[in-house]
Amino acid sequence: MEYVVITFLCLGILLYFLLGGADFGAGIIELFTSAKNRSRTRKTMYHAIGPVWEANHMWLIIAIVILFVGFPHIYTTMSVYLHIPLLIMLIGIIARGTAFVFRHYDAIKDDMHWLYNRIFRYSSFITPLFLGIIAGSVISGHIDTNANDFLSAYVFSWLNWFSVSVGLFTVSLCGFLAAIYLIGETDDGHDKRRFIKKAEYMNIAAVIFGAMVFIAAAIDKIPLIDWVFKNPVGLSAIVLASLSLILLWYLLLKGKTKVLRILAGFQVSMILLAISYAHFPNFIRLKNGDTISLFNTLGPEKTIYSLGLALLLGSVLILPFLGYLFYKFQKKEE
Amino acid sequence: MDDFLAARSQMALSLGFHIVFSCIGMVMPFFMAVSHYKWLRTDNELYKNLTKAWSKGVAIFFATGAVSGTMLSFELGLLWPKFMEHAGPIFGMPFSLEGTAFFIEAIALGFFLYGWNKLNKWFHWFTGMVVGVSGLASGILVVAANAWMNSPAGFDFVDGKYLNIDPIQAMFNKAWFSQALHMCLAAFTATGFAVAGVHALMILRNKNKAFHFKAFKIAAVFACIGALLQPLSGDISAKDVAKRQPAKLAAMEALYKTEKPAPLLIGGIVNEQEKTVTAAIKIPGALSFLAHGDFDAEVKGLDQIPENEHPPVAITHYAFQVMVGIGTLLMIISLIYFFNLARKGSILNKRWLLKLFVLAIPLGYIALEAGWTVTEVGRQPWIIYGIMRTADAVTPMPGIAYSFYIFSAIYLSLSGVVAFLLYRQIKMVPYVYDKTAEPDINHK
Numbered sequence: 001m002e003y004v005v006i007t008f009l010c011l012g013i014l015l016y017f018l019l020g021g022a023d024f025g026a027g028i029i030e031l032f033t034s035a036k037n038r039s040r041t042r043k044t045m046y047h048a049i050g051p052v053w054e055a056n057h058m059w060l061i062i063a064i065v066i067l068f069v070g071f072p073h074i075y076t077t078m079s080v081y082l083h084i085p086l087l088i089m090l091i092g093i094i095a096r097g098t099a100f101v102f103r104h105y106d107a108i109k110d111d112m113h114w115l116y117n118r119i120f121r122y123s124s125f126i127t128p129l130f131l132g133i134i135a136g137s138v139i140s141g142h143i144d145t146n147a148n149d150f151l152s153a154y155v156f157s158w159l160n161w162f163s164v165s166v167g168l169f170t171v172s173l174c175g176f177l178a179a180i181y182l183i184g185e186t187d188d189g190h191d192k193r194r195f196i197k198k199a200e201y202m203n204i205a206a207v208i209f210g211a212m213v214f215i216a217a218a219i220d221k222i223p224l225i226d227w228v229f230k231n232p233v234g235l236s237a238i239v240l241a242s243l244s245l246i247l248l249w250y251l252l253l254k255g256k257t258k259v260l261r262i263l264a265g266f267q268v269s270m271i272l273l274a275i276s277y278a279h280f281p282n283f284i285r286l287k288n289g290d291t292i293s294l295f296n297t298l299g300p301e302k303t304i305y306s307l308g309l310a311l312l313l314g315s316v317l318i319l320p321f322l323g324y325l326f327y328k329f330q331k332k333e334e
Numbered sequence: 335m336d337d338f339l340a341a342r343s344q345m346a347l348s349l350g351f352h353i354v355f356s357c358i359g360m361v362m363p364f365f366m367a368v369s370h371y372k373w374l375r376t377d378n379e380l381y382k383n384l385t386k387a388w389s390k391g392v393a394i395f396f397a398t399g400a401v402s403g404t405m406l407s408f409e410l411g412l413l414w415p416k417f418m419e420h421a422g423p424i425f426g427m428p429f430s431l432e433g434t435a436f437f438i439e440a441i442a443l444g445f446f447l448y449g450w451n452k453l454n455k456w457f458h459w460f461t462g463m464v465v466g467v468s469g470l471a472s473g474i475l476v477v478a479a480n481a482w483m484n485s486p487a488g489f490d491f492v493d494g495k496y497l498n499i500d501p502i503q504a505m506f507n508k509a510w511f512s513q514a515l516h517m518c519l520a521a522f523t524a525t526g527f528a529v530a531g532v533h534a535l536m537i538l539r540n541k542n543k544a545f546h547f548k549a550f551k552i553a554a555v556f557a558c559i560g561a562l563l564q565p566l567s568g569d570i571s572a573k574d575v576a577k578r579q580p581a582k583l584a585a586m587e588a589l590y591k592t593e594k595p596a597p598l599l600i601g602g603i604v605n606e607q608e609k610t611v612t613a614a615i616k617i618p619g620a621l622s623f624l625a626h627g628d629f630d631a632e633v634k635g636l637d638q639i640p641e642n643e644h645p646p647v648a649i650t651h652y653a654f655q656v657m658v659g660i661g662t663l664l665m666i667i668s669l670i671y672f673f674n675l676a677r678k679g680s681i682l683n684k685r686w687l688l689k690l691f692v693l694a695i696p697l698g699y700i701a702l703e704a705g706w707t708v709t710e711v712g713r714q715p716w717i718i719y720g721i722m723r724t725a726d727a728v729t730p731m732p733g734i735a736y737s738f739y740i741f742s743a744i745y746l747s748l749s750g751v752v753a754f755l756l757y758r759q760i761k762m763v764p765y766v767y768d769k770t771a772e773p774d775i776n777h778k
Contacts, residue, residue: 051448054400054440058433064407065433068418069426076419079411083731090408091744094401098748101397105390106755107762154731299423300499307430307501314434321441329448 001308009066016059025178027124048185051329073297092127132170136163144287161216172205180264184257227278234274241270340734341413351745356399361525363466383767417727425482427501432475439468474514481509512574515567524698526557531695534688545768558668576625580634582712585650594632595619604648645714653707660701
């Protein structure tokens with residue numbers, strides 16, 4: 001049963017990254033859109049993600065519940081040493097979630113929208129940035145459980161070049177996912193070209209920040225290159241991601257938008273796989289060299305068994321319903 | 335502000351905020367579904383518009399409830415890591431099921447809000463019902479988790495270790511049923527009165543009377559049934575608490591000395607230093623009856639409980655008084671309303687009755703918060719009753735006061751914005767939902 005639970009944990013994190021990431025990205029795209037095109041971008045975005053908006057964010061809840069029920073030691077270690085970035089990410093989630101709904105349901109359209117829009121755009125940037133920082137910190141080995149002073153225990157655990165690079169890399173990936181997604185959501189040629197441009201910029205940004213991650217890893221002596229390239233799975237994941245990127249740009253010219261989404265999602269999944277495969281089942285690397293793995297912190301047997309059962313039962317109820325939701329509100333392609 | 339107090343205040347604030355928003359998000363879908371059903375049955379356009387108007391409210395409250403709930407699932411660890419390290423695997427079962435219910439609710443809400451003209455009309459109605467039912471289910475599950483803190487079950491505590499963990503047994507702990515029932519009824523009563531009151535106010539102002547009267551009636555019926563059933567569930571809760579948490583019951587009634595028979599105190603000023611209560615009305619034997627169903631039974635006072643295990647008596651006592659007082663008042667309003675309905679009287683001519691409903695807008699929520707204060711403050715100093723103290727569970731990170739200030743500001747501004755949005759929704763009723771309103775229609 002522990003494999004069921006771990007699979008759902010990985011699935012939850014991956015889907016939050018892909019679907020929630022596309023949501024974050026939509027806000028990032030809006031942030032980097034010139035003022036005259038913003039309202040058009042906003043309209044396309046609502047049309048595209050409005051119906052699935054709330055559902056996309058449930059993956060985070062699922063992941064966090066699995067962590068605190070099944071892997072309490074991981075959950076509490078993160079809660080204590082990454083308190084500050086978690087808090088900032090949460091403020092971002094609150095601000096984004098409410099601003100998105102408020103601006104949509106406010107009965108009167110007036111100056112208040114100036115405020116909602118700003119909150120939405122900036123928090124769309126900050127939330128994935130800190131999500132990435134948290135992910136980076138977990139594997140960076142900066143968490144020091146023996147630290148005695150405030151700064152090394154609660155600040156340097158996440159405020160370091162590696163974590164920040166991962167954060168920026170995450171932001172650019174989210175932007176890339178959203179741009180690709182939005183291309184298929186508009187019929188207007190002008191908008192399409194704009195989203196394609198955005199996808200290109202985000203792609204370039206991802207390459208630059210990705211390089212930064214490797215440089216920062218080398219400086220911090222994090223064996224990232226070994227993790228990614230010294231095993232067949234990581235290596236082939238990276239090769240597949242690169243090949244599919246070429247295919248993606250080729251298909252983009254042909255205007256096949258549906259396949260693009262699958263390819264973009266595939267690339268991001270491959271990148272996550274490449275980074276996490278060699279690391280698995282280790283979850284947190286500590287400064288003293290110890291690791292907290294998914295297996296050595298597993299909750300009691302009965303807990304894992306009932307958690308797994310609850311997840312299986314939940315997925316039987318959720319997945320068909322969710323699939324139908326996506327299907328029903330999918331824009332029809334000619 | 336020290337870190338422990340800051341952590342407790344932040345938790346209290348987050349829960350206090352979340353509780354109001356999630357209760358509205360949990361109950362309003364039912365109002366919406368009733369109105370929707372009436373539209374499908376009668377084809378009266380007003381019901382359709384009412385459904386749409388309420389669904390906007392549901393969307394706003396769902397979003398606020400969802401983000402504050404997400405916040406809480408992290409805050410449990412951010413503020414109380416030592417608690418979660420041990421409790422997570424034991425009381426996690428209701429949380430994992432709640433995740434499912436919550437997920438289904440979010441999907442159903444997507445269907446409902448965006449499904450107008452896109453879905454089969456009965457399927458569309460059904461998705462609205464699913465929003466309500468799954469919301470209610472997640473409310474019950476979360477309360478079951480909280481009940482475990484009051485009535486720990488499903489493990490053996492041996493030499494500071496948590497052994498033989500059984501999550502199912504933990505979920506169905508002794509307190510889950512009485513707490514969940516009391517909470518659900520409170521949610522329906524509070525939300526019902528708040529919604530009915532807002533619409534009553536609009537009727538009193540002669541605005542879109544037909545529209546607001548339809549809305550008023552649906553909400554008022556839910557509210558009044560809830561208010562009339564609540565004393566029954568309160569009685570179940572009181573007997574349950576007397577058995578499981580005598581310290582809490584003693585604090586609720588500020589019973590410093592064990593008495594047989596014990597009187598019920600109404601009001602009164604508690605002096606925690608001298609352990610006395612002055613200026614209270616005493617009903618002889620009533621507490622004995624409430625706690626044990628026998629006017630002569632002995633009720634355990636705080637003198638039988640070690641001093642370092644006393645909950646804050648004054649807060650618990652006052653909160654309990656507020657809850658019961660308001661509950662009684664709402665019950666009286668409900669009786670008058672049903673009496674009026676039975677006599678086939680038109681409430682539209684009874685402006686005083688409508689004014690009573692307006693008065694009740696905040697009351698249900700004040701009672702709800704007071705009741706929650708009784709449950710949580712009355713459990714102190716324990717975070718897991720009898721097992722782990724709250725002070726031992728708090729995070730080692732210093733500076734929690736700052737995070738408390740930040741979140742106070744966030745929650746205050748969110749509450750402000752939501753109130754502002756609702757005000758604007760109501761202001762737009764004549765332009766969006768009920769354009770054809772005549773100035774004065776006398777409906778029953």
